[in-house]
Amino acid sequence: MAPAAGTDSHGIDLGRLRAERLQRLRDTMAAQGIAALVLTHAPNVGYATGHRVPAADGSVANFRRPVAVVRADEDRPHLVGGEPDGLDVVAHPGSTPDHDEGARALASVLDEVLGDLSAGQVAVDGWTGPMLRSGKPPLAECADARPILGAATICKTADELACISAAQRINEVAMLDVGAELAPGTHRSDLAATFLRRTRELGIAVSMIDPIFQPMPRAIADGPRTTTGDVAFPTGLGDPTYREGDLVWVDSGITVNGYASDFGRTWICGRGPSEAEQELFDRWRAVIDASLDALRPGATSGDLCRAATAANGGERPWLPHFYLAHGIGIESAEMPLIGTDLGEAFDDAFVLAPGMVVVLEPVIWVDGVGGYRAEEVVAVTDDGWRALGGGHPYDPFVVR
Amino acid sequence: MSTPLHVERRDRVLSTMAGAELDVLVLGEQANVIYSSGHQRLWTAGTRPHAPTCIVVRRTGATHLLSTWDEGVPDDVPFEHLFGITWSPEVMGAALTAIPGLSDARRLGVDGMTAGFLRAVERFAPDAELVVVDELLADARRTKFAAEVDLMQAACRVAAAGLDAVEAALPAPDDTAVAVAVDAMARAGSSKPVDEPLVRTTDGSTVVDLGVLVEGYEGGIGRTLGGDPEGTADVHRRALAACRPGTVAPVSDNGATFEVRGAGLGAERPVVGTLEAGMVLSVTTTAGSHRWRDLVLVADEPRPLLGGAAIAGDG
Numbered sequence: 001m002a003p004a005a006g007t008d009s010h011g012i013d014l015g016r017l018r019a020e021r022l023q024r025l026r027d028t029m030a031a032q033g034i035a036a037l038v039l040t041h042a043p044n045v046g047y048a049t050g051h052r053v054p055a056a057d058g059s060v061a062n063f064r065r066p067v068a069v070v071r072a073d074e075d076r077p078h079l080v081g082g083e084p085d086g087l088d089v090v091a092h093p094g095s096t097p098d099h100d101e102g103a104r105a106l107a108s109v110l111d112e113v114l115g116d117l118s119a120g121q122v123a124v125d126g127w128t129g130p131m132l133r134s135g136k137p138p139l140a141e142c143a144d145a146r147p148i149l150g151a152a153t154i155c156k157t158a159d160e161l162a163c164i165s166a167a168q169r170i171n172e173v174a175m176l177d178v179g180a181e182l183a184p185g186t187h188r189s190d191l192a193a194t195f196l197r198r199t200r201e202l203g204i205a206v207s208m209i210d211p212i213f214q215p216m217p218r219a220i221a222d223g224p225r226t227t228t229g230d231v232a233f234p235t236g237l238g239d240p241t242y243r244e245g246d247l248v249w250v251d252s253g254i255t256v257n258g259y260a261s262d263f264g265r266t267w268i269c270g271r272g273p274s275e276a277e278q279e280l281f282d283r284w285r286a287v288i289d290a291s292l293d294a295l296r297p298g299a300t301s302g303d304l305c306r307a308a309t310a311a312n313g314g315e316r317p318w319l320p321h322f323y324l325a326h327g328i329g330i331e332s333a334e335m336p337l338i339g340t341d342l343g344e345a346f347d348d349a350f351v352l353a354p355g356m357v358v359v360l361e362p363v364i365w366v367d368g369v370g371g372y373r374a375e376e377v378v379a380v381t382d383d384g385w386r387a388l389g390g391g392h393p394y395d396p397f398v399v400r
Numbered sequence: 401m402s403t404p405l406h407v408e409r410r411d412r413v414l415s416t417m418a419g420a421e422l423d424v425l426v427l428g429e430q431a432n433v434i435y436s437s438g439h440q441r442l443w444t445a446g447t448r449p450h451a452p453t454c455i456v457v458r459r460t461g462a463t464h465l466l467s468t469w470d471e472g473v474p475d476d477v478p479f480e481h482l483f484g485i486t487w488s489p490e491v492m493g494a495a496l497t498a499i500p501g502l503s504d505a506r507r508l509g510v511d512g513m514t515a516g517f518l519r520a521v522e523r524f525a526p527d528a529e530l531v532v533v534d535e536l537l538a539d540a541r542r543t544k545f546a547a548e549v550d551l552m553q554a555a556c557r558v559a560a561a562g563l564d565a566v567e568a569a570l571p572a573p574d575d576t577a578v579a580v581a582v583d584a585m586a587r588a589g590s591s592k593p594v595d596e597p598l599v600r601t602t603d604g605s606t607v608v609d610l611g612v613l614v615e616g617y618e619g620g621i622g623r624t625l626g627g628d629p630e631g632t633a634d635v636h637r638r639a640l641a642a643c644r645p646g647t648v649a650p651v652s653d654n655g656a657t658f659e660v661r662g663a664g665l666g667a668e669r670p671v672v673g674t675l676e677a678g679m680v681l682s683v684t685t686t687a688g689s690h691r692w693r694d695l696v697l698v699a700d701e702p703r704p705l706l707g708g709a710a711i712a713g714d715g
Contacts, residue, residue: 042447053446054596057613058430059666061446098534099669126450127513129534144515146449193586200579210443210592224471227484232469234442239589321468321485332444340487 009203010166010256017159017257018050018088021152022070022077028152029072035121036114037145038137039068040097043330044125044149046258048077050087055206055255062098062128067106069113080109103130110136123148154327154335155355161379161388163259164328164357167204168377168389171254171261174198178213179395184244184270188213188236199254208253208260208332212236215246215269218370228320231365233373244270247277247370253332260332262359264375265394272396280364280372281397287311287362288376291324295358295378295385301338302348308339308362317362325360328377333359356380357388372397405547406438406474410456410463416540417458422531423505425456426521428512431665432537434616437463440472443592443613450512452492452520457501464499489520497524509533541664543678548617549697549705552663552680554589555619556695556705559610561588563621566599566608570625574599577606585612594618594666600689607691609684618663621706622684622693632656636685636692643702645677656687663695680705 007013025048029037039045042053042061048068053061066082068089079087081094081102094105114122119141127139156164178195191213199207214236217223224232234251242248246269253260266281273281290311294303308324309316316339318324324339336356338347352358357379365371374394378385413436417425427433433454434440455464463477468484483495497503508521508528521528544552565584566577577599585591594611601607604626611620624632635656642650649660649671662668663682671681675698684693697703 040447041449055445056593056595057443057618057666058446058448059618059668060595062429063667063669065447124515129511129532132510132513132530132532139513139515139518142515146514146516189587189589189591192591193583196586196591197579197583200575200582203575205596206445208445212442224469225479226469227482228468232471235469235471236442237440237472323487337487341491342487 008257010162012159012162012166012257014050014159014257017157017163020157021047021160024157025070025148025152026072028148029070029123032148032151033121034123034143034145034148035072035117036123037068037070037148038110038122038124038142039070039145039149040065040124040126040128040131043258044068044145045079045082047149047153047330049079049089051079051082051084051089052258063096065096065098066094067097069109071113078109078113080106097128097131100130100133103128103134103136106131107134107136125149150335153329155353156329156357156379157355160259160329161355161357163257164261164377164379165388167254167256167259167261168263170199170202170204170256171252171263172389172392174202174204174254175250175252175263175265175392179265179267182213182242182248182267182269184242187239187241189239195252204254204256206255208255209251211252212250214249215240215242216249216371218247219367220365226321230320231363231371233319233363242269249371249373251375258330260328260330261389262328262332262375262377263392264361264373265392266372266374266397268396273398276366276369277372278397280366280369281394282400283312283317284362284364284372284374285399287317287364288360291360291362292376292378292385295352295380297352297354297380297382299352300348301336301346301350301352302344304352305339305344305347312362312364317364319363322361324362325358327357328359329357352380354380354382358385404474405545407476408545408547409435409438412540413456413537414458414461416536417456417509420507420509420531420533420536422507422509422533423458424502424525424528425454425509425533426452427454427456427510427537428452429534430616431541432511434665435537435541437465437477438474439465439467439477440615441467450514450517452496452517455496455499455502457499459501462500489516493520493524496520507531509536511537538669541668542662543676544664544680544697548664549680551615551617552619552695553705555612555614555617556621557619558585558588558590558612558614559619559621560706561585562597562610562612563608563623566606567625570606574601574606577608581608581610585610590614594620598622602689605690607689609691609693613666616665618666618682618695619705620663620682620693620695622691624690624692628690630655630687630690632685632687632690633692635687636683636694639683639685640694640696640704641702643675643681643683643696643698644700645675645698647675648673649675649681656685659684659686
């Protein structure tokens with residue numbers, strides 16, 4: 001079916017997407033008493049202006065980034081540098097704030113655009129070295145923009161959810177071919193190659209992370225040593241060759257219109273699961289079911305954590321350095337963060353609301369047997385939740 | 401046995417700190433973190449929000465790293481020098497406060513900042529003067545150790561494997577050729593791009609420009625396939641041969657223009673001023689729709705990392 005008029009190839013109305021999220025950003029600024037934002041982190045710049053930096057190493061992305069300046073009392077954001085064509089922005093010539101020349105251009109735009117404001121009314125998400133040298137915006141006086149971005153982005157618009165769902169679906173489709181390739185003697189590089197090729201063939205240019213296909217140890221003592229004493233992940237150096245029976249933890253993320261997917265599964269190389277391995281999956285499934293049963297508007301993060309823990313016999317089924325679940329959007333992991341070391345009081349105070357995205361990633365570990373880890377991406381709705389993406393099999397594990 | 405690369409680099413960082421009278425570095429930029437610590441970690445695309453990721457203390461010579469596990473951490477960084485991922489500013493602040501030499505630092509170097517981290521610094525190192533060190537460290541990283549050049553050469557070979565695969569796949573739509581290139585480069589050793597891979601066909605010739613990272617180090621190659629009536633490959637070869645110490649990077653020649661920047665732990669800044677022995681440059685030669693790119697080691701006999709024959713043989 002051809003996309004509707006005014007929409008992209010995924011059927012997403014980019015004009016509406018940009019207008020609605022800019023409004024959310026300005027509403028959040030007003031609510032938090034911030035008159036202006038200065039944004040340097042590329043996903044934040046993209047959120048405010050629609051500007052996107054190519055899928056590149058940080059070293060290149062830094063040198064290509066423009067800066068966004070957003071005033072709560074103006075309709076259009078300012079873009080300093082970058083490629084403003086096609087964007088509804090006030091364009092200012094400039095270059096990256098990672099060069100002194102770009103920082104100087106930014107400083108003069110800030111004088112012009114924010115000259116009537118005190119520094120305390122301005123929030124900034126990050127300073128580069130050249131910005132610190134130029135003294136603008138002044139580090140000691142400005143507020144932190146990250147809580148504002150966190151609050152503005154936490155509940156997604158319908159178009160944002162459509163982007164995440166499209167990214168998830170394409171990520172899943174690409175993984176079908178990759179999963180079929182896993183066999184004794186194949187290498188991690190083979191699986192990464194097939195994944196990156198398939199995502200390109202499916203029209204996706206951006207891989208957020210180097211895709212992970214990690215053969216996992218069966219016991220914590222056999223893996224990398226951790227500060228928590230628990231399982232290390234995401235890990236993976238070199239180019240391991242898979243052997244029959246390897247438990248392979250898979251993790252990847254791509255983007256559509258700057259919105260991320262998050263694909264997680266556990267695969268077994270060359271055979272089906274043993275009964276003990278299948279039981280890991282059964283428990284993982286029970287934790288997911290219990291978490292989803294508890295997931296509705298008004299529930300707290302604490303409710304989810306308790307439901308997941310109860311379904312795992314009273315033991316917390318997630319890695320202590322991470323979380324039971326995280327949000328996703330313009331970042332691979334963003335608010336809500338559920339079950340972190342911020343603690344139970346934080347989780348109990350955090351109320352879930354429609355439009356939030358929850359990526360559940362419980363881990364079931366039995367030392368000596370190994371672990372099962374996978375991810376489920378859902379959105380909170382008015383009366384519960386709905387899955388994003390198209391659904392993906394758990395092969396070779398069996399839902400029973 | 402020769403000195404391991406991570407020790408060579410750390411020693412250079414420590415002597416840079418001594419020269420600038422810096423007591424501590426708190427680093428967040430990927431290139432600075434790898435250079436100072438040797439830590440290999442998961443590659444992610446795009447800009448990173450600034451976070452204290454690597455701390456170097458001059459007095460103890462110690463490196464402390466934000467990492468929950470010891471995979472990818474050099475053997476001579478003790479496990480006790482790792483501080484784990486945390487979501488809590490209090491936990492992070494306590495971990496940093498516990499690092500010997502940090503709380504009494506007088507001059508503390510940073511390569512970026514956030515308002516939140518400034519508040520943390522004011523708590524754990526209240527007397528410290530903040531010094532911006534991005535340029536200082538970029539200067540320290542500018543000339544390469546032999547082992548760095550070896551890694552960049554390895555990365556160039558991976559990129560060349562991608563180019564070979566594209567050449568074998570042509571004629572093909574540009575998007576298909578890009579998919580072929582990323583597949584071939586991943587199988588040849590790297591699934592970590594430096595930049596968006598380029599395949600662009602116009603008027604019967606195809607410009608290909610590919611770059612990947614190996615252990616954080618950049619390699620790359622740019623070629624124009626399908627004929628070179630203007631002889632731009634020769635102009636490009638002359639530009640590479642001109643990258644000698646004491647000269648200035650070439651700007652233009654015979655209608656072609658050159659873009660010259662540093663290369664190392666990813667892309668480095670454009671080169672201005674005099675070239676130094678041991679720099680590695682990414683030299684892009686553009687003439688009309690044609691483009692060539694190579695990485696070249698600046699030396700009295702400049703050394704393209706893929707060798708002179710690789711350039712002479714194609715185009």
